[in-house]
Amino acid sequence: MTSTPPEPPALPTQYLPAEVEGPLYEQWVERGYFTADPSSDKPAFSIVIPPPNVTGSLHIGHALEQSMMDALSRRARMRGFDVLWLPGMDHASIAVQNLVERHLGETEGKGRFDYTREEFVAKAWEWKAEYGGKILGQMRRLGDGVDWSRERFTLDEGLSHAVQTIFKKLYDADLIYRAERIINWCPRDLTALSDAEVDHADEPGELVSIRYGDGETSIVVATTRAETMLGDTAVAVHPDDERYRHLIGTLVPLPLTNRRIPIVADEHVDPAFGTGAVKVTPAHDPNDFEIGRRHDLPMLTVMDDRAAITVPGPFNGLDRLDARVAIVAALREAGRIVAEKRPYEHAVGHCSRCDTVVEPRLSLQWWVRVETLAKAAGDAVRDGRVTIEPASLAPRYFQWVDGLRDWCISRQLWWGHRIPVWYSPDGDDACFGPDQTPPSGWTQDEDVLDTWFSSALWPFSTLGWPEDTAELRKYYPTTVLVTGYDILFFWVVRMMLFGLYAMEDQPPFQTVMLHGLVRDAHGKKMSKSRGNVVDPLTWIDEYGADAVRFSLLQGANPGADQAINEEWVVGARNFCNKLWNATRFAMLNGASVQGELPAEVAGADAWILSRLNAVIAETDALYEKFEFAKVADLLYHFAWDEVCDWYLELAKISLPGPGAAGTRRVLGEVLDTLLRLLHPMVPFVTETLWTALTGAESVVIAQWPAADPSHVDVDAEAQIAAVQAVVTEVRRFRSDQGVKPSQRVPARLVGADAGEAAIRHLLRLTEPDGDFSATASLTTAGGVVVELDLSGTIDVAAERARLSKDLSAAQKELATNAAKLGNAEFTGKAPEAVIAKVQARLAAAKADLARIQAALDALPTS
RNA sequence: GCCCCUGUAGCUCAGCUGGUUAGAGCGCCGCCUUUACACGGCGGAUGUCGGCGGUUCGAAUCCGUCCGGGGGCACCA
Numbered sequence: 001m002t003s004t005p006p007e008p009p010a011l012p013t014q015y016l017p018a019e020v021e022g023p024l025y026e027q028w029v030e031r032g033y034f035t036a037d038p039s040s041d042k043p044a045f046s047i048v049i050p051p052p053n054v055t056g057s058l059h060i061g062h063a064l065e066q067s068m069m070d071a072l073s074r075r076a077r078m079r080g081f082d083v084l085w086l087p088g089m090d091h092a093s094i095a096v097q098n099l100v101e102r103h104l105g106e107t108e109g110k111g112r113f114d115y116t117r118e119e120f121v122a123k124a125w126e127w128k129a130e131y132g133g134k135i136l137g138q139m140r141r142l143g144d145g146v147d148w149s150r151e152r153f154t155l156d157e158g159l160s161h162a163v164q165t166i167f168k169k170l171y172d173a174d175l176i177y178r179a180e181r182i183i184n185w186c187p188r189d190l191t192a193l194s195d196a197e198v199d200h201a202d203e204p205g206e207l208v209s210i211r212y213g214d215g216e217t218s219i220v221v222a223t224t225r226a227e228t229m230l231g232d233t234a235v236a237v238h239p240d241d242e243r244y245r246h247l248i249g250t251l252v253p254l255p256l257t258n259r260r261i262p263i264v265a266d267e268h269v270d271p272a273f274g275t276g277a278v279k280v281t282p283a284h285d286p287n288d289f290e291i292g293r294r295h296d297l298p299m300l301t302v303m304d305d306r307a308a309i310t311v312p313g314p315f316n317g318l319d320r321l322d323a324r325v326a327i328v329a330a331l332r333e334a335g336r337i338v339a340e341k342r343p344y345e346h347a348v349g350h351c352s353r354c355d356t357v358v359e360p361r362l363s364l365q366w367w368v369r370v371e372t373l374a375k376a377a378g379d380a381v382r383d384g385r386v387t388i389e390p391a392s393l394a395p396r397y398f399q400w401v402d403g404l405r406d407w408c409i410s411r412q413l414w415w416g417h418r419i420p421v422w423y424s425p426d427g428d429d430a431c432f433g434p435d436q437t438p439p440s441g442w443t444q445d446e447d448v449l450d451t452w453f454s455s456a457l458w459p460f461s462t463l464g465w466p467e468d469t470a471e472l473r474k475y476y477p478t479t480v481l482v483t484g485y486d487i488l489f490f491w492v493v494r495m496m497l498f499g500l501y502a503m504e505d506q507p508p509f510q511t512v513m514l515h516g517l518v519r520d521a522h523g524k525k526m527s528k529s530r531g532n533v534v535d536p537l538t539w540i541d542e543y544g545a546d547a548v549r550f551s552l553l554q555g556a557n558p559g560a561d562q563a564i565n566e567e568w569v570v571g572a573r574n575f576c577n578k579l580w581n582a583t584r585f586a587m588l589n590g591a592s593v594q595g596e597l598p599a600e601v602a603g604a605d606a607w608i609l610s611r612l613n614a615v616i617a618e619t620d621a622l623y624e625k626f627e628f629a630k631v632a633d634l635l636y637h638f639a640w641d642e643v644c645d646w647y648l649e650l651a652k653i654s655l656p657g658p659g660a661a662g663t664r665r666v667l668g669e670v671l672d673t674l675l676r677l678l679h680p681m682v683p684f685v686t687e688t689l690w691t692a693l694t695g696a697e698s699v700v701i702a703q704w705p706a707a708d709p710s711h712v713d714v715d716a717e718a719q720i721a722a723v724q725a726v727v728t729e730v731r732r733f734r735s736d737q738g739v740k741p742s743q744r745v746p747a748r749l750v751g752a753d754a755g756e757a758a759i760r761h762l763l764r765l766t767e768p769d770g771d772f773s774a775t776a777s778l779t780t781a782g783g784v785v786v787e788l789d790l791s792g793t794i795d796v797a798a799e800r801a802r803l804s805k806d807l808s809a810a811q812k813e814l815a816t817n818a819a820k821l822g823n824a825e826f827t828g829k830a831p832e833a834v835i836a837k838v839q840a841r842l843a844a845a846k847a848d849l850a851r852i853q854a855a856l857d858a859l860p861t862s
Numbered sequence: 863g864c865c866c867c868u869g870u871a872g873c874u875c876a877g878c879u880g881g882u883u884a885g886a887g888c889g890c891c892g893c894c895u896u897u898a899c900a901c902g903g904c905g906g907a908u909g910u911c912g913g914c915g916g917u918u919c920g921a922a923u924c925c926g927u928c929c930g931g932g933g934g935c936a937c938c939a
Contacts, residue, residue, distance in 0.1 A: 011898095013898075013899065014899080014901070015901085202938095207939090223939060224938085224939075225939085236939090269939080270938095273938085274939065275939095277939085279939065280939090281939095285939080287937095288939080345938095346938055347937085392866075392867075393866085393867090395865070395866060396934060396935090400934090403935070403936085485933095488934095519874095521873075521874070522873075522874080523873095523874070523875095523932095543901095555874080555875075559867090560867090560868095561932085562874085562875085564874095565888085567888055568887075570888090571888065574899095574901040574902090575901090577901045578898095578899065578902085580899075581899035582898065583898085585898035587898095629875085633887090636887090637886080644898085644899085652897095728904095728905090732905060732906085734904090734905085735893065735904065736905080736906095740893075740894065740896090741894055741903075741904060742895095742896045743896095809883065810883095812883070813882090813883060817882095824919085825918095825919035825920090826920070827919085829919050829920090830919065830920075831881085833881095834920095837882070838881085841883095
């Protein structure tokens with residue numbers, strides 16, 4: 001596809017991302033670069049995107065996560081894989097329903113129950129069409145190379161089919177069941193929640209001790225939820241508790257009611273806590289529910305679904321919090337309050353969606369029986385079929401998966417996958433698969449499934465399961481899952497449960513790569529209330545997508561949180577500009593990318609090819625471990641320090657000379673390779689530059705660089721290292737002496753050998769002329785002597801300070817190493833190589849010391 | 863209560879299996895219109911590696927302990 005090498009377009013002196021990004025992205029998509037091809041012979045590399053909420057917009061965490069996935073998949077494509085990066089969105093049941101409700105309240109002034117179910121769901125789809133999916137456009141801004149032809153939505157027909165299929169499969173296997181249990185109920189959203197959807201927070205409440213009964217047979221209980229006493233059906237004590245043994249089996253009158261409740265013995269009670277006696281409200285507390293089951297106690301529900309009291313009498317209709325105050329007041333008046341502790345810090349569960357205090361409530365719901373599924377999910381990681389990166393986060397996975405309790409999957413909502421169970425007029429129930437028709441007269445269960453139920457199927461439902469598709473065969477199990485450690489439980493564990501079950505024990509992914517949270521410049525969590533949330537899109541607008549991507553990847557150490565700040569992005573933008581100008585320089589100087597490399601390379605050319613080879617190998621090794629930060633750091637410093645600061649400067653010597661053709665070819669090779677290495681991280685600027693440099697179609701489909709060990713050149717590396725040492729040292733001298741960088745200084749060099757031309761060029765040293773008089777002589781670290789004619793303008797004090805500093809460093813070095821070698825324990829026990837190294841350092845220190853001392857002695861005494 | 867992570871330069875972080883004068887980015891100081899780039903170049907300063915103790919010839923790195931941050935799980939009547 002290469003066209004004839006074009007005339008090098010005149011690049012402006014600055015990279016302007018806004019002008020190239022949009023058109024480039026559209027071009028990539030149109031050319032089908034991101035479209036997977038299951039029929040190709042190439043091996044598969046697949047990633048499914050963690051589906052963002054259809055309501056969502058791109059936040060900085062997405063930007064990080066997607067930058068990682070894009071880098072991995074772009075690199076895989078260049079390495080010759082058939083890449084599928086599958087995009088899509090989650091229907092986000094509760095979140096969307098709440099948004100749509102609010103929207104309808106604002107636009108039509110109506111509430112949810114003013115609509116029929118069908119009307120409401122239709123409104124939700126309208127809402128989705130109009131406002132949903134904003135994030136998809138933003139992903140394009142970031143440059144995500146996803147396969148848009150395979151975009152999925154969790155409420156799509158195909159995915160719904162998958163949901164119904166697996167529900168039936170689990171139902172038939174008795175792994176889904178319906179039962180009345182204590183669930184987490186949100187009195188605002190009017191739905192059940194899973195344990196994972198409840199956030200616990202310590203809050204100041206009250207601990208009230210209440211005396212039940214009178215005299216010898218009375219018993220004092222402590223509670224933070226006095227209002228639930230109306231539903232008490234027992235008092236429990238520990239069976240071994242001597243204080244209460246005589247009361248076990250007796251009945252005690254329940255205050256404010258005319259009921260008498262039994263005192264029961266239960267191991268669950270901690271005799272050391274409070275009074276050692278617990279009021280038991282089986283219908284409003286999970287532990288009490290268990291006690292109630294063990295003792296066959298009545299389960300008395302005393303609140304409605306909005307958490308208002310339903311017991312006839314003075315408290316009827318009161319909200320639970322008002323009821324708490326009223327009931328404590330009534331008990332106090334009745335002389336039943338023994339103690340009150342206020343504030344009393346204790347954990348309270350909140351709805352993760354709307355922050356309302358969750359009400360534990362006895363309720364008939366659908367559940368997934370997780371025991372065998374969770375065992376399989378744990379084993380898949382234990383036996384190495386799935387790797388968790390970084391390994392340090394594996395314990396957290398096991399903490400979740402090994403302690404998993406049955407999962408409440410039904411939600412009293414309308415937006416979502418409706419439970420595929422129907423009831424006969426006689427009350428029988430049956431589950432029907434997607435291809436089955438329930439008998440007429442049967443009615444479907446009213447509830448929908450937890451959003452995470454369909455997300456759990458994502459790695460295979462998106463590939464066509466339960467149909468036996470080419471996609472499913474080729475891309476499952478997916479290669480790697482990239483997601484935040486904060487979502488391990490919500491999503492990763494559940495994909496493992498269902499993936500292993502549905503796909504014949506094949507896990508949904510081979511590796512789970514967990515990243516951390518993006519925090520603000522000071523490592524603080526971003527939140528609206530703190531006001532420290534940053535919008536990646538404003539940064540993309542200002543600095544370009546590549547700058548945002550690169551700055552995020554620069555901080556991305558596996559599993560660790562990272563800070564981000566606008567200054568980081570500026571730095572990354574500057575880096576892109578550096579690449580821009582390096583390529584611009586190369587093109588202005590006739591860099592060539594065609595044909596073989598010169599057979600003989602020497603000096604800087606040999607050195608940079610040797611370094612390039614090492615950098616390729618290192619980059620590959622780091623990518624295998626998902627060390628994005630280290631890849632970014634490596635390429636940043638190679639590009640900036642070695643290529644730009646040294647190689648380009650050195651190349652300026654030979655470019656006009658007789659070796660120009662060879663250097664032009666090496667220069668082209670270096671830039672070509674560097675741009676390919678960087679493309680997965682900074683796709684736009686590399687595409688712009690690489691196509692301009694090479695005239696080829698696109699770096700997106702270019703080949704990933706391969707290390708070539710034949711380029712290793714130890715001598716050239718040593719030669720350039722020596723040049724760098726001499727140049728740095730003389731520059732420092734010049735700087736200390738106040739000699740301007742541009743000033744040319746006559747000089748005589750001794751011992752510089754092949755490096756002399758380079759040293760002269762970089763230091764702007766001219767050949768000694770007729771009246772050359774060495775007024776300064778520097779013997780540098782490599783033994784190279786540089787004599788300079790500064791016409792007697794040496795600043796002796798500055799020079800003495802400089803040399804004295806070097807002298808003390810050398811003395812310290814000498815002493816450290818001499819001490820080591822003088823230690824028989826060290827020489828006796830340390831490995832050969834370490835001793836040799838110390839000896840070499842000692843010798844070098846001695847030489848330095850002599851050299852510096854001589855220079856000091858040569859200074860005129862002022 | 864159990865478990866995990868973490869404390870390194872002003873800030874944010876690398877330094878894994880112990881062995882150069884402990885590094886980077888940003889910031890800071892000085893010099894510079896040197897013909898790719900001032901979104902730049904060159905030079906420079908800055909750390910008793912949280913404290914104490916131990917293992918070792920040798921500890922930022924391993925062990926113990928204490929102090930300080932962050933997080934997960936369970937319980938919280």
